[in-house]
Amino acid sequence: MKMIHKPIFFTLTLLTVGFIACKHNPQEEVTPVLNNPGNNTTNDSVSFQTEILPLLVGNCAMTGCHDAASAAEGVVLNNYNNVINTAKVIAFNPNNSELYEVLLETDPDKRMPRPPAAPLTQAQIALIARWINQGARNTNIVRCDTNTFTFGAVQTIINNNCGGCHSSANPQGGINLSDYNNIKQQTQSGKLLGSINHLPGNSAMPKGGNKLEACKITIIQKWAAAGYLNN
C-alpha cells in the first residue's frame, strides 16, 4: 500500500469497526443454548436450578411481567432455555448479558425489577454475575443444612424463593412475607406450609416455579415446631 493511502485505509477501518460495534442486531448477540447439564461442579459453583431460577421466578416471572403468559418484551424467565435465549445471556460475559445489565440500570424506567419493586440486593446481583462468569450452566446443586432452623435461615429461604411476589410493596394474593410477624402468622395459619407442600386446597407455591427442595421445607417445618424462634 502506498504511503498516501494509509490514512484513508485507517479511517475506513475505524468506521467499519464503529459501525459493527453500534449495530444492534439481537440475533447476533444470542448465545446458542448451552445444553450443559453442569455435572462438574465444585463448592463454589452457583446452582442455576436452586439459586438463580428461584430469584428470577420470584422477582421477575409474575403476571404482567416475565411469566410465560405475559412475556413482556419477549422475555420469559421461567426455565433455563428461556432465560438463556430470551434474556440474552452470554456465558462468561455478564456485562454483555441483558439479564445482568438491566439489574444495574440507574434509570428507574429501565431498571429491573421496575419500581415500586425494590432492586435486587447486591448479594443477589453478585450471584447472577458469578453464575454467568462460571459459564451460565444449567447446574442443579442442593445446599441445605437442616440442623440450622433459625428464623434467619427461614427468612433467607423466603427472600430467595418468594421474593418480589410477597414483598410489602407488592404482596400478591394479599400475602406479605417480608418480616418475622407476617411469616409467623402465615405459617401458624397453615397456609404457608400448605402452599409449599402443594397440599390440596392451597395454591401451589412458588407460583410458576419448581417446588422447594425437601430440605428447605424441613427447615421451615422445624422452625415452626420449635416455636417460631425469632433468632
Ligand code: HEC
Ligand atoms: C411469581 C410470583 C410468586 C412467587 C414466586 C410466590 N408466590 Fe405465593 N402467591 C402468588 C400469587 C399470585 C398468589 C395468589 C394466589 C394465586 O394466584 O395462586 C399467591 C398466594 C400465596 C399464598 C396463599 C395461598 C392460598 O392458598 O391462600 C401463600 C401462603 C403463598 N403465596 C406463599 C408463598 C411462598 C411461601 C412462596 C415462596 C416459597 C411463594 N408464595 C412464592 C405469587 C407468588
